[in-house]
Amino acid sequence: MNAEERRFAVLRAIVADFVRTQEPVGSKMIVDRHNLGVSSATVRNDMAALEDEGLIVQPHTSAGRVPTDKGYRLFVDKLAQVKPLSPAERRAVQAFLDGAIDLDDVLRRSVRLLAQLTRQVAVVQYPTLTRSTVRHLEVVALTPARLMLVLITDSGRVDQRVVDLGEVLTDTDVAALRNMINGALVGRPLAAASAAVAELPLTAPGELRGVVTTVSSVLIETLVEHPEERLVLGGTANLTRNAADFPGSLRQVLEALEEQVVVLKLLAAAQDPGTVTVRIGEENESEQMRATSVVSIGYGANTVLGGMGVVGPTRMDYPGTIAAVHAVARYVGEILAGR
Amino acid sequence: MNAEERRFAVLRAIVADFVRTQEPVGSKMIVDRHNLGVSSATVRNDMAALEDEGLIVQPHTSAGRVPTDKGYRLFVDKLAQVKPLSPAERRAVQAFLDGAIDLDDVLRRSVRLLAQLTRQVAVVQYPTLTRSTVRHLEVVALTPARLMLVLITDSGRVDQRVVDLGEVLTDTDVAALRNMINGALVGRPLAAASAAVAELPLTAPGELRGVVTTVSSVLIETLVEHPEERLVLGGTANLTRNAADFPGSLRQVLEALEEQVVVLKLLAAAQDPGTVTVRIGEENESEQMRATSVVSIGYGANTVLGGMGVVGPTRMDYPGTIAAVHAVARYVGEILAGR
DNA sequence: TCTGGCACTTGCCCGCGCCGAGTGCCATCT
């Protein structure tokens, strides 16, 4: 082992110990717990070098060292391969997810699973509407002058919307409307479908034209202009476990999670399926998330449906978290493929 | 003002000041801030009496007094009438809720509203399925051998469930199935509907009997045996605002909120529409909620659809919270009545 | 290039004493 390698080994040791103990780690600790085959003095020299590179800092003189965000970054980058979950864990994941009865259930189970495996806050995005394909659109007359539109997409997502019409419809009208819209929508990805819907009023029979115009504009508004992005959260209680890691900003993190927008942006930005993305501390654009790391991935079968991930303190078990996120995303993808 | 009345005035003063300042309040404070027209010595005597009755305690000698749960209880009970919201607030509530586009949206807006008005954690229960009436059940063939059932109830709630059949259905079969089930379900409250569904297999034509049996058992299971109770949470970040009020148990509270079961029980128990129920600290059966107070109410139009409320520290602004919960529930009821 | 040794820095802990808030009680007044 040359000097270069050893220095990195020291960094790794610092990260590992600090993540475990939550306390600055000194040179003595390191030689005691990790057998590097060198003395503490040597480690001290290495640590001085690491500090010069900005990979670690000491909170105050005469305390051990703590990794910086940059230090974590190097640590994560050099993490050769994803350490797979244990067979037992894999079985547990699969068994837990297999019991799900519908999309909602799959997503809810996923967050719970992720939160439990990582002991962090888990986050799962509903399948993005814009990338889905329409399977069916049901039109139900709540009253003669009010319709409920229920959109079912191939991702299993079901969305609803109530429309107030200016006029009264008969059952036959409703059926005609349903057939018309479905003819234009079914089997198309949402982007294409919306274009088709926009043209519906032109071909509609005269007596239905008003209704079709209303309905199609509502559809376009809900599905294209303001496609609802939803988020499932879980394990927020885990934040308090690491309360010490968020000096006073725990509040901000909770607020950011509730905002949803912030998290959705993070997830949207990192959706390579099969590749876990890690954002460490200051790498997050959002002010409120500067104290957190986000480990995320895209999930889905053949196409990416949405993102999922974990939010925690920068001081987190990166290898374990990455493995868990990776595994859960894969199983969720498999399960959704079968639906 | 006789002695009895004054003693209660002292209690009220203690509650008011403690809620504001978060610090034990002494006799001096009281005579300074509330003009009771008596000296501090008199107040001290009254406080001693209040302490004998178990309404207040002093954390340690030479500190002021703090209300006990029993003290809060008396305070709340003697709260003559609900102080209405200011006209501006009422307009804000109405405007904010009026913008909602569907049930989901109404509920989501309600939690946000409640959380903002009370600066506490808000909780809204989805309309209970068992008390709803079926408006429509849509049957969509995802594949020839797999159906999605979409249940729409008069509360505006939309639930879905995927069913794997052992056999393949034609479009005509699906239509027949849809008609059959809707014939049995539509317009009936869920309890009655489930009975009707249970009998469907008996009257089904031979070639559909297998499918009908599967579907009806799935329906009964999902709707009656395990009717899904859902919960919308909001403002959890407010918990940290009052972190000092949950000595170390903030974690437990967050966990209880995530459990949902605990909260659902609380809401289920207190659903008098129009009457706000307050549970103070130890009055909560759940261990984890011993440090919190829950202010809840039932909402709905003519029938009670579900519960909503607020969870916060026992040291909360009861009059204000009660008013907010009351008002929001009323407006939500009005809005849902129009759908 | 590594190592043992050593002086130095500095945060943390602990005990101490002071201060002030708040009380309880009592004699006195109305």
Next chain:
DNA sequence: AGATGGCACTCGGCGCGGGCAAGTGCCAGA
């Protein structure tokens, strides 16, 4: 009888200072 002013007492919080120990940086030597 009820209210009041006075007074002694209690006790938590705070600031101070010394001892302690962890950890470092540096240097001379292998």
